[in-house]
Amino acid sequence: MRAEPSSAARAGETARERTSAGVSFAASLAFETIHYRVGSTEILKGITLAAQPGEILCLLGPSGSGKTTMLKIAAGIERQTAGRLLLNGREISGPGTFITPEKRGVGLMFQDFALFPHMTILDNVRFGLKQLGSGAAKREAMAALARVNLQEAAQDYPHMLSGGEQQRIALARALTPRPSVLLMDEPFSGLDSRLKDVVRTDTLQILREAHATAIVVTHDAEEAMRLADRIALIKDGELVQVGTAAELYGRPVNLFAAGFFSELNIVEGVVRAGRVVTALGPVADSPSSDGSEVTVALRLTGLRLNEREAGVSGRIVARRFLGGVDLMTVAVEGLDMPLRSRMRAGLVPENQRDVVVSIDPQDVIVFEKTPADR
C-alpha cells in the first residue's frame, strides 16, 4: 500500500479527478457532530448524519430548522463552528482543514435554478466545465442535455423554456461536472403542483442513472417520501430521526415526527391490564405497567365512523367534502376536543349526525409520557 497523502491534498485531488472524469462516482458525505453558531444563537446543535454512496437523502424539517445551513456547510459556503465534514471518509472541513467549495467535487442546485438569462442553454450547461477543452466541454454538455431530453433546446435561451424545462436544465448543469455529491435546496418549490410531479419523477430517474449521491432539502413530507432512500428529520438544529419513509411513518420517535407525516388526533390514555385505554375504549396493547399515562396519536384515516357495531357514540359537528374523501369533525363524550376523521366520500350519509366511532389499530401510535409532558 502506498503512503497516504494528507487529507486536504487527497480531497483536492479527488475533486480534480472528478471534474473531468468520464463517469461520475458516488461518494459518501458525513456530517460529524456539526455545530453552527451565529453570535449566541446555535443554529445546528451537533448533527451527525451520513449520506451513503448513490443514496438520495432528504433533509426534511419545518422552516428555520437548519436544513439550508447544512447544505451550505456541505458545499463550503459556510463553515461550521465545531465538528467535521467527511467526503468518502476524508476530512474536507474540520478544525484544521477547509477545502474550498470549488475543490470539493460537490454540486449545488438552489431553488430558483439560477440559470444565466443571457447565455444559451448549452453555455449554461457547460459553464461548470471550464477545466475541459471546448470540444470536450461541448460533448459533455450535449450528453447532459440528452440525459434530460432537451438536446434540441441547446441554442435557446432560458426564457424560451417552461419552468419544468428550466429545472431540468439546471439539473443537467449541476450534474455535468459529475459531482460526487449533489446538494439540492427545495429544487421543485418554484414549480406548480402538476408540473412538480412530472419533474420530480424525471429528476429521480436522472439521479439514479447518474448514480449520484444527492442530499435534497424539502419541508414537504410527501415529497421526501417520494424521493428519498432515507429521510433525516430536522427540528431546531437537531436530528430528530433518520430512516426510510416507512420507518418514519410507521415508527416515529415522538409526536413531532408522527405529526410531520400524518394528520393526527391526540388523545390521552392510561394503561390497564396491558391495554391502552382512552375515551374511545382500548386502542392498543402496551407493555407498560398499570396506571402508566400515555399519549395516543390517531391518524385521521384510522378514525372510522359507522364501520363496526362496536365502538363509542359520536356526533358529527362539521363535515367537508374534499373530492375523494369526507373530512368530518366528531364530538365524543369524555373528550374535550372533537376528533377529525377522513373517510371515503359518501360512506356516511349526508344527513346523518349520530355515528358509531371505532379505531383502526394500524393508525394508532402510542407514546410514553416523558416527565416534561406531565
Ligand SMILES: Nc1ncnc2c1ncn2[C@@H]1O[C@H](COP(=O)(O)OP(=O)(O)OP(=O)(O)O)[C@@H](O)[C@H]1O
Ligand atoms: N448567517 C446567519 N445569521 C443569522 N441567522 C442565521 C444565519 N444563517 C441562518 N440563520 C438562521 O438559522 C435558522 C436556520 O436557517 P436555515 O435557512 O438553515 O433553515 P431552513 O430549515 O433551511 O429553513 P427554510 O425551509 O425556511 O429555508 C433560521 O432561523 C435562520 O434565520
